[in-house]
Amino acid sequence: MKALLACSLLLCLPLAMLAQQKRKVFPYDYAMDDLPNGLRLITVPTDYPNLVALYIVVAAGSRNEVEPGKSGYAHLFEHMMFRGSKNFTPEERDAILKRAGASSNAYTTDDRTVYHEVFSKDDLEKIMELEADRFLRLQYSPEVYKTETGAVLGEYNKNSSNPIFKLYETLRATAFRRHTYAHTTMGFLEDIKDMPNQYDYSIQFYKRYYRPEYTTIILVGDVTHDRALELTRRYFGDWQRGDYRPEIPSEPPQDRPRTAHVDWPAQTLPLVAIAFRGPAYADDRKDKAALDLLAPIAFGENSDLYQKLVLREQKADLLEVEFDNKIDPELFTVYARVKNPQDVEYVRDEILKTFARFTRELVDQKRLDATRSHLRYGFALAMDSSEAIASALAPFVALRRTPETINRLYALYDQITPEDIRETAARYFTEKNRTIVTLAARPDATRKEGGR
Amino acid sequence: MRRNFTALVLLCALFGPAMVFGQTKMKDGQIATVLLPNRSPLVTFRILFNTGAAFDPPGKEGLASLTAAMIAKGGTRTRSYEEIVEAMYPLATSFEWQVDKEMTVFYGTTHLDNLERYYALIREMLLDPGFREEDFKRLKADAINFLKINLRQSNDEELGKEHLYNVIYADHPYGHHNMGRVSALEKLSLDDVRDFYRRNYTQANLVIGLAGGYPPAFVSKMASDFAKLPLGERTTVRFATPKLEPGTHIEIIRRPTRSTAISIGFPIAVKRGDPDWPALALVASYFGQHRSSNSYLYQRIRELRGLNYGDYAYIEYFPRGMFQFTPDPNLARQQQIFQIWIRPVEPQNAHFTLRLALYEFDKLLRDGLTRESFEATREFLTKYVDVLTQTQDAQLGYALDSRYYRIPDFATYVREQLKRLTLEDVNRAIRKHLRNDSLRIVIVTEDADALRAAIVGNRPSPITYTSPKPREILEEDKAIEKYPINVKPEHVRVVPVERVFE
Numbered sequence: 001m002k003a004l005l006a007c008s009l010l011l012c013l014p015l016a017m018l019a020q021q022k023r024k025v026f027p028y029d030y031a032m033d034d035l036p037n038g039l040r041l042i043t044v045p046t047d048y049p050n051l052v053a054l055y056i057v058v059a060a061g062s063r064n065e066v067e068p069g070k071s072g073y074a075h076l077f078e079h080m081m082f083r084g085s086k087n088f089t090p091e092e093r094d095a096i097l098k099r100a101g102a103s104s105n106a107y108t109t110d111d112r113t114v115y116h117e118v119f120s121k122d123d124l125e126k127i128m129e130l131e132a133d134r135f136l137r138l139q140y141s142p143e144v145y146k147t148e149t150g151a152v153l154g155e156y157n158k159n160s161s162n163p164i165f166k167l168y169e170t171l172r173a174t175a176f177r178r179h180t181y182a183h184t185t186m187g188f189l190e191d192i193k194d195m196p197n198q199y200d201y202s203i204q205f206y207k208r209y210y211r212p213e214y215t216t217i218i219l220v221g222d223v224t225h226d227r228a229l230e231l232t233r234r235y236f237g238d239w240q241r242g243d244y245r246p247e248i249p250s251e252p253p254q255d256r257p258r259t260a261h262v263d264w265p266a267q268t269l270p271l272v273a274i275a276f277r278g279p280a281y282a283d284d285r286k287d288k289a290a291l292d293l294l295a296p297i298a299f300g301e302n303s304d305l306y307q308k309l310v311l312r313e314q315k316a317d318l319l320e321v322e323f324d325n326k327i328d329p330e331l332f333t334v335y336a337r338v339k340n341p342q343d344v345e346y347v348r349d350e351i352l353k354t355f356a357r358f359t360r361e362l363v364d365q366k367r368l369d370a371t372r373s374h375l376r377y378g379f380a381l382a383m384d385s386s387e388a389i390a391s392a393l394a395p396f397v398a399l400r401r402t403p404e405t406i407n408r409l410y411a412l413y414d415q416i417t418p419e420d421i422r423e424t425a426a427r428y429f430t431e432k433n434r435t436i437v438t439l440a441a442r443p444d445a446t447r448k449e450g451g452r
Numbered sequence: 453m454r455r456n457f458t459a460l461v462l463l464c465a466l467f468g469p470a471m472v473f474g475q476t477k478m479k480d481g482q483i484a485t486v487l488l489p490n491r492s493p494l495v496t497f498r499i500l501f502n503t504g505a506a507f508d509p510p511g512k513e514g515l516a517s518l519t520a521a522m523i524a525k526g527g528t529r530t531r532s533y534e535e536i537v538e539a540m541y542p543l544a545t546s547f548e549w550q551v552d553k554e555m556t557v558f559y560g561t562t563h564l565d566n567l568e569r570y571y572a573l574i575r576e577m578l579l580d581p582g583f584r585e586e587d588f589k590r591l592k593a594d595a596i597n598f599l600k601i602n603l604r605q606s607n608d609e610e611l612g613k614e615h616l617y618n619v620i621y622a623d624h625p626y627g628h629h630n631m632g633r634v635s636a637l638e639k640l641s642l643d644d645v646r647d648f649y650r651r652n653y654t655q656a657n658l659v660i661g662l663a664g665g666y667p668p669a670f671v672s673k674m675a676s677d678f679a680k681l682p683l684g685e686r687t688t689v690r691f692a693t694p695k696l697e698p699g700t701h702i703e704i705i706r707r708p709t710r711s712t713a714i715s716i717g718f719p720i721a722v723k724r725g726d727p728d729w730p731a732l733a734l735v736a737s738y739f740g741q742h743r744s745s746n747s748y749l750y751q752r753i754r755e756l757r758g759l760n761y762g763d764y765a766y767i768e769y770f771p772r773g774m775f776q777f778t779p780d781p782n783l784a785r786q787q788q789i790f791q792i793w794i795r796p797v798e799p800q801n802a803h804f805t806l807r808l809a810l811y812e813f814d815k816l817l818r819d820g821l822t823r824e825s826f827e828a829t830r831e832f833l834t835k836y837v838d839v840l841t842q843t844q845d846a847q848l849g850y851a852l853d854s855r856y857y858r859i860p861d862f863a864t865y866v867r868e869q870l871k872r873l874t875l876e877d878v879n880r881a882i883r884k885h886l887r888n889d890s891l892r893i894v895i896v897t898e899d900a901d902a903l904r905a906a907i908v909g910n911r912p913s914p915i916t917y918t919s920p921k922p923r924e925i926l927e928e929d930k931a932i933e934k935y936p937i938n939v940k941p942e943h944v945r946v947v948p949v950e951r952v953f954e
Binding site: 048050051082090091094095097098099100101102103104105118119120142143144145146147148149150151153154155157158160161162163164196265266267268269296300301302307310311312314317339369370371373374375376377378380381384385386387388 | 492494533534537538541542543544545561562563566586589590593594597600601604605606607608609707708709710711713743744745746751754755756757758759760761774777778795796797798828829831832833834835836837838839842843844845917918919920921950
């Protein structure tokens with residue numbers, strides 16, 4: 001049951017031998033334990049003193065919102081988890097976290113919901129008890145539920161003043177028609193407005209997904225493996241396994257290119273998003289890894305396109321590529337903000353030409369090697385505290401439930417050739433796989449704003 | 453290089469941060485340093501100049517920021533910016549800049565493997581900047597678009613928070629956004645940038661901050677490289693606490709938006725290192741700890757009433773708070789404000805929420821903290837200081853700020869001061885420094901005229917909820933919906949958004 005991993009053995013070896021071991025991008029000694037109920041614990045002791053980072057990863061996010069009219073519940077649920085449990089009122093919970101000097105919060109994405117705290121090591125047991133109570137015995141009244149839906153609407157409102165949020169929302173709804181990636185993690189606005197009426201559904205969401213088999217506990221910092229395991233067994237051992245498996249609708253192949261346009265009511269610079277349907281996360285197949293490497297080569301700050309559009313011609317002031325690791329096939333998206341509305345088509349066409357270019361041309365081997373170095377050092381540089389290590393692990397743990405997937409992914413990067421990249425680009429960057437969304441200020445935006 | 457990299461990462465796992473932290477003020481010629489040597493395989497630079505937006509010449513607001521951007525995001529005399537990006541790419545690092553009123557800092561972290569390569573680049577960027585026309589054109593446009601689009605049109609909360617500073621510091625060297633004013637930026641020239649660099653990037657203004665596993669000789673090498681800068685003279689400007697016209701003033705920024713953002717503040721004559729700073733830090737944490745449900749205001753506005761996403765209070769400048777949980781270091785200032793940040797509410801609830809925030813603030817001034825709240829907040833801050841300083845970069849940043857404020861290491865300072873603090877100190881500090889008779893309030897909303905009329909007329913603002921509320925809340929609401937906001941009509945102005953930061 002206890003899988004103490006190879007990495008720990010390395011620590012016993014003389015240093016001279018270390019270099020001969022296969023390189024691991026996640027270098028920390030860790031232990032992985034599975035409880036009989038399906039809960040998994042990953043412990044990473046570090047030498048950063050005093051603090052412990054606790055990340056509880058639930059492998060359910062807005063992807064799991066399969067019923068029509070019920071988008072946004074994974075995120076709403078993240079809010080409800082702070083509203084009291086059987087043995088701790090929200091006030092008692094806050095008081096305990098306050099005494100622990102804790103920084104405590106949570107976030108939700110398409111594929112996961114992550115509850116995270118960093119706090120003084122002396123308070124570990126109390127916080128494990130507190131956390132277990134809400135995961136095993138959450139309790140909230142319909143009144144408290146309705147109040148919290150107001151906070152969620154407030155969150156939507158604060159995001160909605162940003163045109164990039166609207167562009168993203170429209171892109172998802174245009175590129176996906178059946179899969180739940182069609183809505184953002186916030187959910188559709190009409191569903192958010194209906195949330196106050198859906199107390200029972202919120203309870204059902206909890207019963208489905210807040211189960212040990214969906215959950216992994218990550219403990220990083222000034223903590224021993226024995227202590228972490230003992231506390232996890234003590235407080236989470238009674239958690240009952242569930243049996244719900246959602247049927248996530250798969251997105252049918254796209255048969256023609258799609259476009260959409262957003263009229264923005266205020267002044268803004270025009271935005272363009274160009275997306276192609278890409279692959280899902282994989283640490284055992286080359287397609288995702290090949291496109292991961294291509295993303296910075298084709299569209300990163302160091303790319304020919306960025307240097308042309310942003311630095312030399314200065315037609316765009318923002319050019320970014322996004323291609324997240326997702327459970328299901330995800331979009332490979334390039335965003336640009338264009339300085340002059342007259343240049344929107346030019347910028348769009350330059351981006352399209354770049355996509356097309358890499359379906360034909362091989363990437364330069366030196367550039368590819370530099371990109372591997374870039375990704376590897378980037379990952380290492382990000383892990384500069386116990387909290388940062390836990391935070392870096394969480395997305396991968398949601399996908400494959402083990403830190404080893406990181407090492408497998410980076411080993412895969414080492415195997416990718418320029419031919420792999422060209423072949424993968426040609427397979428995914430096809431016209432019928434494409435969605436383009438633009439956003440621009442409505443013609444009356446200026447007048448409306450300045451006129452009164 | 454790869455072999456070396458693996459060994460070093462594993463060394464980190466083995467020996468990790470058995471860090472020996474100390475703050476050393478080393479004189480090497482004129483150059484001050486703050487050093488945190490340890491055995492980490494990462495090396496962090498924070499190269500700080502004691503200059504910033506408060507030193508923008510009148511009519512040239514934005515020059516300090518544009519100069520810093522030209523250094524960190526522009527080419528050198530011998531390399532174009534494209535070449536710098538290319539050189540940094542395999543190192544997976546960058547060189548960033550931040551300009552505040554009195555501090556300009558350049559920072560970045562590199563793996564020890566790449567220390568020499570990285571340092572060679574940033575040395576050239578800082579000491580031999582190219583000030584090229586094409587970079588100037590791009591970075592000036594970026595600065596203007598930041599103010600015109602990112603702030604005015606994309607983020608109501610930051611717009612309101614930043615405008616609040618401009619209102620409080622009108623006619624003061626702090627009185628413009630760190631990025632400048634749109635109309636002034638449009639007129640800046642490359643010669644202005646060269647001139648600002650020559651006058652302000654001096655040895656006297658420089659503090660080299662360095663942390664990590666750098667070799668011992670590295671510091672003296674850096675000091676001798678930076679001796680190339682002109683000597684200059686130490687800045688001795690004293691910035692006064694602004695004297696506000698008595699009475700509360702409200703500015704309502706009008707822009708098309710779904711919701712209403714509110715910021716409230718006033719200047720305080722207390723900065724880190726002053727005798728009452730620990731007491732006020734404790735008050736701000738109790739009343740509105742940043743992004744935490746552990747605070748009074750958040751409980752009353754969000755948790756009990758569900759009116760918005762969060763409600764916080766501050767005694768130090770904390771920009772970009774919607775994107776981060778802990779503040780960036782190196783925003784040290786002689787002058788600070790007390791600030792309340794009410795996150796966006798539904799427009800129909802704006803008047804009520806403003807009253808609620810003022811009602812709670814008045815209660816804080818009247819009643820102070822209880823012993824229980826005091827003890828709990830003290831314990832929180834005593835431990836939370838470890839969270840604030842958990843990365844090497846944060847430790848270095850705080851160490852530089854401690855040098856500025858003339859206090860010991862930040863964690864030690866906070867713990868020792870809190871240990872001595874009493875409830876009486878805290879409640880006395882509230883009475884002495886916090887006030888409710890001359891507030892400055894900034895609101896961002898679409899129907900500004902209607903909100904203005906409601907505020908000026910002191911019209912009742914009844915609230916309805918989607919869920920039943922406890923009787924004591926409904927009783928309290930009855931008082932709040934008529935709670936007077938003491939403001940003269942001529943002190944409530946509507947400002948079109950395009951005039952902000954202009």
